[in-house]
Amino acid sequence: MDRLYHVRMRSKRDQEVSMRRMAESEGESDLELITRLIRPFPDFPSKGIVFRDICPVLKNPAALAAVIDLFEQHVRQTHPLVDLVVGIDARGFLFGPLLAQRLGVGFVMVRKKGKLPGPRVSVGYTLEYGTAEAEIQEDAVSAGQKVVLIDDLLATGGTLFAACELMKQRRADVLGCLVVVELNDLSGADKLKPHSVFSLVRY
Numbered sequence: 001m002d003r004l005y006h007v008r009m010r011s012k013r014d015q016e017v018s019m020r021r022m023a024e025s026e027g028e029s030d031l032e033l034i035t036r037l038i039r040p041f042p043d044f045p046s047k048g049i050v051f052r053d054i055c056p057v058l059k060n061p062a063a064l065a066a067v068i069d070l071f072e073q074h075v076r077q078t079h080p081l082v083d084l085v086v087g088i089d090a091r092g093f094l095f096g097p098l099l100a101q102r103l104g105v106g107f108v109m110v111r112k113k114g115k116l117p118g119p120r121v122s123v124g125y126t127l128e129y130g131t132a133e134a135e136i137q138e139d140a141v142s143a144g145q146k147v148v149l150i151d152d153l154l155a156t157g158g159t160l161f162a163a164c165e166l167m168k169q170r171r172a173d174v175l176g177c178l179v180v181v182e183l184n185d186l187s188g189a190d191k192l193k194p195h196s197v198f199s200l201v202r203y
């Protein structure tokens with residue numbers, strides 16, 4: 001299969017997504033569509049937590065394309081020199097590879113402990129509802145590489161902070177963090193300073 005085939009298929013898919021989008025809800029912006037689809041589940045996974053469920057965004061091709069469009073625009077404008085997209089286990093994997101493909105760069109996984117083979121570096125962190133350990137393969141990023149980190153949601157910032165620590169250990173340069181949802185009250189963006197956070201929907 002030649003490259004033109006992929007380009008043709010992609011523009012056909014783009015047209016289909018925009019047509020479906022227009023048919024679905026005229027007058028609603030991409031951001032309004034994404035916001036409307038994110039569902040709150042009170043007291044999940046434990047009492048007091050309002051879980052923001054992104055599953056309906058993934059299920060809607062126009063909404064998913066809109067998320068990637070908005071991330072792509074931001075990275076092209078703000079971090080044009082990016083070398084790699086680094087996604088966080090597990091929901092960062094849903095958006096990261098799509099964005100990396102759009103930008104024409106590689107994708108790297110930050111995984112929870114015990115999932116990656118070979119030499120690794122790891123770091124522990126705390127979550128809104130628990131503790132965990134994050135790892136990358138030692139050769140996943142090189143010193144001086146410019147990366148953007150991506151996840152579905154920023155809560156306390158513990159997870160993205162751990163990913164920034166892993167990048168620091170490998171001497172990679174974090175250009176910024178991207179999330180679909182940011183929970184303002186938990187001040188995750190402050191924890192990540194001086195790194196910037198680009199979020200689409202904030203609560």
Ligand SMILES: O=P(O)(O)OC[C@H]1O[C@H](OP(=O)(O)OP(=O)(O)O)[C@H](O)[C@@H]1O
Nearest residue numbers: 089090091127128154155156157158159
């Ligand atoms: O800002 P923080 O307080 O660190 O919380 C945000 C993280 O929590 C969730 O992941 P979780 O660890 O629940 O795992 P999952 O993606 O595997 O469901 C979410 O996908 C983020 O990665």
Ligand SMILES: Nc1ncnc2[nH]cnc12
Nearest residue numbers: 050051052053128153155
């Ligand atoms: N409130 C929340 N909703 C969805 N994912 C989360 N990860 C951490 N906090 C979360």
